[in-house]
Amino acid sequence: MGERFLVLDRRIERFREVLVRRQKDLVLFVDNVKNEHNFSALIRTCDAVGVMRILYYYEGRKDVPINESITLGSERWVFLERVQDRTGKLKDLKDTGFQIVVTWLGEDSVDFREADYTKPTVLVVGNELMGVSEEVLPLADLRVKIPMFGMAGSLNVSVATGIILYEAQRQREEKGMYDRPTLSEEEIERIIGKWAFEDVIRRKRS
Numbered sequence: 001m002g003e004r005f006l007v008l009d010r011r012i013e014r015f016r017e018v019l020v021r022r023q024k025d026l027v028l029f030v031d032n033v034k035n036e037h038n039f040s041a042l043i044r045t046c047d048a049v050g051v052m053r054i055l056y057y058y059e060g061r062k063d064v065p066i067n068e069s070i071t072l073g074s075e076r077w078v079f080l081e082r083v084q085d086r087t088g089k090l091k092d093l094k095d096t097g098f099q100i101v102v103t104w105l106g107e108d109s110v111d112f113r114e115a116d117y118t119k120p121t122v123l124v125v126g127n128e129l130m131g132v133s134e135e136v137l138p139l140a141d142l143r144v145k146i147p148m149f150g151m152a153g154s155l156n157v158s159v160a161t162g163i164i165l166y167e168a169q170r171q172r173e174e175k176g177m178y179d180r181p182t183l184s185e186e187e188i189e190r191i192i193g194k195w196a197f198e199d200v201i202r203r204k205r206s
């Protein structure tokens with residue numbers, strides 16, 4: 001019995017370590033990514049970088065499928081929110097002080113390393129074929145691209161997202177943003193409670 005509590009204590013300590021590094025003001029917006037492997041890889045990268053909020057628009061009738069052999073369960077440690085009104089959601093975020101950084105392969109885009117990701121930021125990534133949608137594009141405060149020197153015109157969306165999010169992580173770490181929590185103590189406690197509860201339910205089911 002004592003051992004079980006010890007395990008739980010360690011688990012809760014781990015939750016806390018993760019949560020104090022979560023970057024509440026760095027959000028990923030996934031604009032109609034359809035491939036389950038891509039979507040799953042994005043989730044896992046967000047967890048690794050400390051992005052806790054993933055907003056996604058998906059035009060399918062059912063929800064976008066998640067592949068657990070790719071996420072390794074990381075969908076449990078982020079907040080996924082399906083959005084119907086893409087522009088409305090992004091405008092709301094803009095109104096609360098977020099800059100909208102859109103990935104775009106056009107001539108007028110700047111090198112992704114020129115953006116300041118230490119500001120409250122929504123990074124928008126797009127569909128595998130069409131890229132970011134026409135309705136979302138005009139909302140960009142900044143358009144960024146990863147330089148391409150090969151024959152292919154673009155990267156896989158999950159690879160591109162990883163590259164940009166790790167640049168954001170680098171900038172934020174340099175500014176000490178992983179050393180002070182962006183979540184309030186109350187929020188951390190609430191999320192720990194939720195994760196611990198879900199853990200218990202999962203263990204009971206298995």
Ligand SMILES: C[S@@+](CC[C@H](N)C(=O)[O-])C[C@H]1O[C@@H](n2cnc3c(N)ncnc32)[C@H](O)[C@@H]1O
Binds near residue numbers: 127
């Ligand atoms: C395969 S690409 C889409 C290609 C599409 N033909 C276009 O021109 O946007 C899918 C998504 O990956 C991301 N992406 C791929 N390569 C990128 C690059 N070099 N720079 C920035 N984002 C990139 C973007 O989010 C893009 O919307």
